[in-house]
Amino acid sequence: MSNEVYVLGGYQTDFARNWTKEKKHFNALMREGVQGALEASQIDPRDVQVGHVGNFAAELYCKQGHLGAFFVEAHPAFSGLPTGRHEAACASGSIALLAALAEIQAGWYDLSCVVGIEQMKTVPATEGGDYLGTAAWYEHEAKGVEFPFPKLFGKLGDEYDKRYGLKDEHLAGISAVNYANAKLNPLAQTRSWYMNREHACAKDDYNSTIGGRIRLADCSQVTDGTATVFLASRAYAEKYARARGIALESIPRIKGWGHHTARLRFADKVAESAKAEYVLPHVRSTITDAWRRAGIADVNGIDGIETHDCFTTSEYMAIDHFGITRPGESWKAVEEGWLEIGGKHPINPSGGLIGAGHPVGATGVRQLLDGYRQVTGTAGDYQVDGARNFQTLNIGGSGTTSVSFIIGVA
Amino acid sequence: MSNEVYVLGGYQTDFARNWTKEKKHFNALMREGVQGALEASQIDPRDVQVGHVGNFAAELYCKQGHLGAFFVEAHPAFSGLPTGRHEAACASGSIALLAALAEIQAGWYDLSCVVGIEQMKTVPATEGGDYLGTAAWYEHEAKGVEFPFPKLFGKLGDEYDKRYGLKDEHLAGISAVNYANAKLNPLAQTRSWYMNREHACAKDDYNSTIGGRIRLADCSQVTDGTATVFLASRAYAEKYARARGIALESIPRIKGWGHHTARLRFADKVAESAKAEYVLPHVRSTITDAWRRAGIADVNGIDGIETHDCFTTSEYMAIDHFGITRPGESWKAVEEGWLEIGGKHPINPSGGLIGAGHPVGATGVRQLLDGYRQVTGTAGDYQVDGARNFQTLNIGGSGTTSVSFIIGVA
Numbered sequence: 128m129s130n131e132v133y134v135l136g137g138y139q140t141d142f143a144r145n146w147t148k149e150k151k152h153f154n155a156l157m158r159e160g161v162q163g164a165l166e167a168s169q170i171d172p173r174d175v176q177v178g179h180v181g182n183f184a185a186e187l188y189c190k191q192g193h194l195g196a197f198f199v200e201a202h203p204a205f206s207g208l209p210t211g212r213h214e215a216a217c218a219s220g221s222i223a224l225l226a227a228l229a230e231i232q233a234g235w236y237d238l239s240c241v242v243g244i245e246q247m248k249t250v251p252a253t254e255g256g257d258y259l260g261t262a263a264w265y266e267h268e269a270k271g272v273e274f275p276f277p278k279l280f281g282k283l284g285d286e287y288d289k290r291y292g293l294k295d296e297h298l299a300g301i302s303a304v305n306y307a308n309a310k311l312n313p314l315a316q317t318r319s320w321y322m323n324r325e326h327a328c329a330k331d332d333y334n335s336t337i338g339g340r341i342r343l344a345d346c347s348q349v350t351d352g353t354a355t356v357f358l359a360s361r362a363y364a365e366k367y368a369r370a371r372g373i374a375l376e377s378i379p380r381i382k383g384w385g386h387h388t389a390r391l392r393f394a395d396k397v398a399e400s401a402k403a404e405y406v407l408p409h410v411r412s413t414i415t416d417a418w419r420r421a422g423i424a425d426v427n428g429i430d431g432i433e434t435h436d437c438f439t440t441s442e443y444m445a446i447d448h449f450g451i452t453r454p455g456e457s458w459k460a461v462e463e464g465w466l467e468i469g470g471k472h473p474i475n476p477s478g479g480l481i482g483a484g485h486p487v488g489a490t491g492v493r494q495l496l497d498g499y500r501q502v503t504g505t506a507g508d509y510q511v512d513g514a515r516n517f518q519t520l521n522i523g524g525s526g527t528t529s530v531s532f533i534i535g536v537a
Numbered sequence: 538m539s540n541e542v543y544v545l546g547g548y549q550t551d552f553a554r555n556w557t558k559e560k561k562h563f564n565a566l567m568r569e570g571v572q573g574a575l576e577a578s579q580i581d582p583r584d585v586q587v588g589h590v591g592n593f594a595a596e597l598y599c600k601q602g603h604l605g606a607f608f609v610e611a612h613p614a615f616s617g618l619p620t621g622r623h624e625a626a627c628a629s630g631s632i633a634l635l636a637a638l639a640e641i642q643a644g645w646y647d648l649s650c651v652v653g654i655e656q657m658k659t660v661p662a663t664e665g666g667d668y669l670g671t672a673a674w675y676e677h678e679a680k681g682v683e684f685p686f687p688k689l690f691g692k693l694g695d696e697y698d699k700r701y702g703l704k705d706e707h708l709a710g711i712s713a714v715n716y717a718n719a720k721l722n723p724l725a726q727t728r729s730w731y732m733n734r735e736h737a738c739a740k741d742d743y744n745s746t747i748g749g750r751i752r753l754a755d756c757s758q759v760t761d762g763t764a765t766v767f768l769a770s771r772a773y774a775e776k777y778a779r780a781r782g783i784a785l786e787s788i789p790r791i792k793g794w795g796h797h798t799a800r801l802r803f804a805d806k807v808a809e810s811a812k813a814e815y816v817l818p819h820v821r822s823t824i825t826d827a828w829r830r831a832g833i834a835d836v837n838g839i840d841g842i843e844t845h846d847c848f849t850t851s852e853y854m855a856i857d858h859f860g861i862t863r864p865g866e867s868w869k870a871v872e873e874g875w876l877e878i879g880g881k882h883p884i885n886p887s888g889g890l891i892g893a894g895h896p897v898g899a900t901g902v903r904q905l906l907d908g909y910r911q912v913t914g915t916a917g918d919y920q921v922d923g924a925r926n927f928q929t930l931n932i933g934g935s936g937t938t939s940v941s942f943i944i945g946v947a
Contacts, residue, residue: 130643152676178798186596190680192671193626196801196937206809207819209796210938211632212624216603222621226636232643233540261602266562270600386619388588391606399616409617527606528620 130232133364134379134534135170136503137356137496138163142316142484145248146351153189153246154197160242160353161201168357170367172204175357176236180212181223181243182488187258188249198242215388216262217437218523219243220354220491221530225386227358237363243492244353255349259487262524264391274338277346279393279525280438281339286397286406287443291455295340298439299327300461302344305436305475308468309482311508316350316484345439347480354493376537379502382516383421383533385413393525404454410522411448413529417518421533426450429533430514431473431501433494435522436480445474445520468511476501476509491521491530498534540642543774544789544944545580546913547766547906548573552726552894555658556761563599563656564607570652570763571611578767580777582614585767586646590622591633591653592898597668598659608652625798626672627847628933629653630764630901631940635796637768647773653902654763665759669897672934674801684748687756689803689935690848691749696807696816697853701865705750708849709737710871712754715846715885718878719892721918726760726894755849757890764903786947789912792926793831793943795823803935814864820932821858823939827928831943836860839943840924841883841911843904845932846890855884855930878921886911886919901931901940908944 138160146156157180165172178198185191195210213222220243227239247255259276260269269275287293303324309315326333327344334342358381359367368375387409389396396407405411418425426449434449436442446457451465451472465471477483477497480490498517500506511517516535522528548570556566567590575582588608595601605620623632630653637649657665669686670679679685697703713734719725736743737754744752768791769777778785797819799806806817815821828835836859844859846852856867861875861882875881887893887907890900908927910916921927926945932938 184596184602186594186668186671190671191675192594192624193673193801193934193937195625195632196674196798196934199798200801206800207797207822210625210798211635213636214602214622214624215605215620222605225621226623226639229636229639229643229645232645233639234642235639258596261596261600263603264606265601387617388606388609388620390616391603391610412617524603524606527603 131361132228132231132381133359133361134381134495134499135357135359135364135367136168136499137354138167139314139354139493139496140352141314142350142352142486143318144351146246147248153185153191154200156244156246156351156353157197157242158201160244160355161198161240164240164355164357165202170357172202174238175205175208175240177230177239178205178208178210179223179227179239179241180210181220181241181492182212183214183216183219183245184258184261185246187261188247215528216523217435217487218491218521218528218530219488221521224491224495224532225384225530228381228384231358231360237360239358240355241358241492242353242355243489245486245488246351247349247486248351267392277338277341277438280440281341282393283444283526284340284440287455290406294458296328297458297461298345298443299324301436301439301442302327302481304466305479305481308476308509309478312478312483315478315482316348317478317482341438347437347485350484350486352484352486352489354489354496356492356496356499379499379534379536381532382535383417383419383423385416385531387413388528389526391524391527396526405448406444407448407526410526410529413531414449414520417531417533423516423533426472429516429518431476431511431517432520433477433497433517434474434479434520436475437485437522441522442474442479468509473511476506476511491519494519494521495532495534502534502536541771542638542641542791543769543771544791544905544909545767545769545774545777546578546909547764548577549724549764549903549906550762551724552760552762552896553728554761556656557658563595563601564610566654566656566761566763567607567652568611570654570765571608571650574650574765574767580767582612584648585615585618585650587640587649588615588618588620589633589637589649589651590620591630591651591902592622593624593626593629593655594668594671595656597671598657625938626933627845627897628901628931628938628940629898631931634901634905634942635794635940638791638794641768641770647770649768650765651768651902652763652765653899655896655898656761657759657896658761677802687748687751687848690850691751692803693854693936694750694850697865700816704868706738707868707871708755708853709734711846711849711852712737712891714876715889715891718886718919719888722888722893725888725892726758727888727892751848757847757895760894760896762894762896762899764899764906766902766906766909789909789944789946791942792945793827793829793833795826795941797823798938799936801934801937806936815858816854817858817936820936820939823941824859824930827941827943833926833943836882839926839928841886841921841927842930843887843907843927844884844889844930846885847895847932851932852884852889878919883921886916886921901929904929904931905942905944912944912946
């Protein structure tokens with residue numbers, strides 16, 4: 128990728144927190160995210176030239192729009208900065224990252240702050256589930272449906288079952304890895320929850336049915352949270368490196384990206400892919416576009432993945448779409464232990480959405496921040512040894528909008 | 538501006554239409570906007586590489602998010618295209634344009650389709666007014682307030698009154714020009730409504746009080762509508778020109794842009810500007826940044842303006858912020874007739890928001906499309922003779938996010 132863009136770290140709030148219980152407004156979440164990032168990356172707020180906010184639906188959850196303006200409120204030095212908010216359902220954070228990336232590559236700015244943010248615990252679960260339905264085609268797929276998304280991603284499992292066969296135990300295996308990894312992540316929503324492979328396989332009170340073939344252990348859970356990163360031009364990264372006496376090459380770059388949007392309705396997606404090699408071909412193109420731009424041939428050039436496991440079925444889909452197995456054989460990666468932190472193809476060392484939590488608009492940015500931590504060797508207990516290239520996959524809707532980034536050091 | 542970006546025209550729906558009365562969904566509005574633009578610009582849909590959607594709050598008005606996905610639904614050729622939605626309240630359309638512009642300048646794409654869209658007649662006026670309150674700081678400025686925005690922009694008038702004096706007759710003069718221009722615009726919301734300077738000056742049943750010093754004639758009115766434009770790289774514009782046997786120089790370019798975000802609360806803005814030359818200094822910077830990037834010295838290099846007259850007070854503010862008069866002397870431009878289509882500094886030949894209508898997320902794109910029409914000599918009855926450079930000013934919130942574009946031919 129020409130016009131190199133560097134990532135200067137950032138900050139994530141504790142995804143176990145409930146900001147409504149703390150009686151804190153959306154603005155407090157924004158301020159903690161931004162000020163935490165400035166402190167973590169030791170960046171002078173006067174250097175920040177633009178703010179981008181990724182958010183799904185604060186209008187519904189918080190009765191507030193115009194979210195870029197809250198970026199300005201996060202620090203006195205920001206008055207007058209250009210800002211904007213970007214949305215593509217659960218991929219909103221990545222859409223904000225793309226906007227920031229393009230501007231730096233266009234030469235508009237040298238330092239951009241990108242905040243993914245969502246406060247969702249403001250409403251009861253059924254109301255929140257209804258709001259999430261606006262990420263699908265609400266009138267056709269969600270209106271009057273209790274918890275529409277587990278049902279939609281249940282259908283993804285059904286489609287795999289129809290095409291290749293699918294055993295629930297493999298979905299349970301995915302859940303168990305994510306929960307186990309989350310215990311190593313001090314910011315994970317579920318780090319103190321109990322879930323193992325036995326509970327995830329159970330079909331009883333340990334693991335109730337949520338919708339279709341999706342049971343409790345198959346689900347990520349929404350939460351409140353924000354993840355913030357700084358993207359910088361080469362010129363700013365050089366200045367940043369010089370001031371700290373570090374080599375420019377030690378600062379991670381965004382090496383590649385992919386971005387595609389499929390038909391909105393799940394039924395239209397699978398109809399379109401009926402004769403295709405992959406169940407969600409545009410997700411596959413998103414992954415391979417990122418490789419192409421990064422000059423990486425295939426998944427063997429990637430040391431680990433942070434993928435969008437809103438449900439176990441979406442990670443099951445990701446496994447073969449990344450080419451870790453042949454199409455339909457994702458179960459092999461589960462059985463072989465390839466997905467674990469010490470495995471051949473670690474997925475979600477952070478715990479992913481199932482383990483770390485899913486504050487919708489924050490997730491894409493959180494994935495990139497975790498990639499940053501991995502390739503800088505600062506991921507603590509969930510570090511993948513020697514990681515140099517990490518890839519994200521962030522998905523909005525039922526496989527509708529997908530965005531992938533590759534972050535790596537030289 | 539290096540990496541020139543061209544505008545290949547587009548399409549606007551009739552802003553007098555009410556899509557709820559026509560029993561049509563948001564998706565129908567999107568489809569008409571995109572297909573209308575493809576036809577108007579005679580662009581092969583397979584050439585479109587990316588779709589950007591500007592929208593304020595479809596979550597509230599239409600119970601629908603993930604709006605980029607509806608771009609894909611607009612044409613069978615679009616399955617798999619990258620898409621995203623962008624928001625900054627009433628400046629949402631311009632934020633979508635900026636995202637598209639940056640991507641083309643970064644070399645990512647050659648042809649981008651940008652749709653500004655809002656369907657607002659789905660709810661009663663008081664409910665819609667409450668939703669609009671989420672463009673301000675809802676909890677502080679809008680919660681429990683009936684029609685918060687007229688009151689906020691009434692305060693802008695009060696601030697002018699305090700600093701310089703302000704006569705209601707000058708606001709009425711602004712309204713009368715916008716209504717008169719709208720009668721020349723076959724797509725204007727108010728083209729069949731009656732309003733003249735006498736009615737706009739009246740303080741009676743012709744012109745009831747809406748909030749603060751804002752009366753009916755001072756208000757733009759929300760509506761349903763979409764405006765679509767195509768942005769293209771030089772490579773695509775050359776191909777486009779060649780295929781039509783026209784000169785590249787006859788295709789308008791985006792010559793410059795500006796973008797700033799002020800503090801969210803109106804009280805914080807005016808406190809910040811207490812000792813400044815302009816009431817809204819970040820709006821002034823937005824305008825002058827666009828001049829600087831376009832290599833234009835001042836407003837005398839601009840042949841006409843499409844500005845954000847959500848209320849007469851915002852146009853009154855724009856007049857001195859554009860430098861048409863000295864600060865506080867906007868009344869002179871009204872008295873001298875400078876703002877009229879044949880005047881020295883035509884503003885809103887389309888009728889602007891007051892006359893043409895204000896489907897919130899569409900407005901920024903509609904302004905650029907009207908600029909395109911002016912500089913290509915295709916604005917029909919509201920043509921400004923010989924216009925070569927037009928400037929837009931699109932504002933979100935109470936002067937919070939401001940974006941300006943200059944569109945012109947060589």
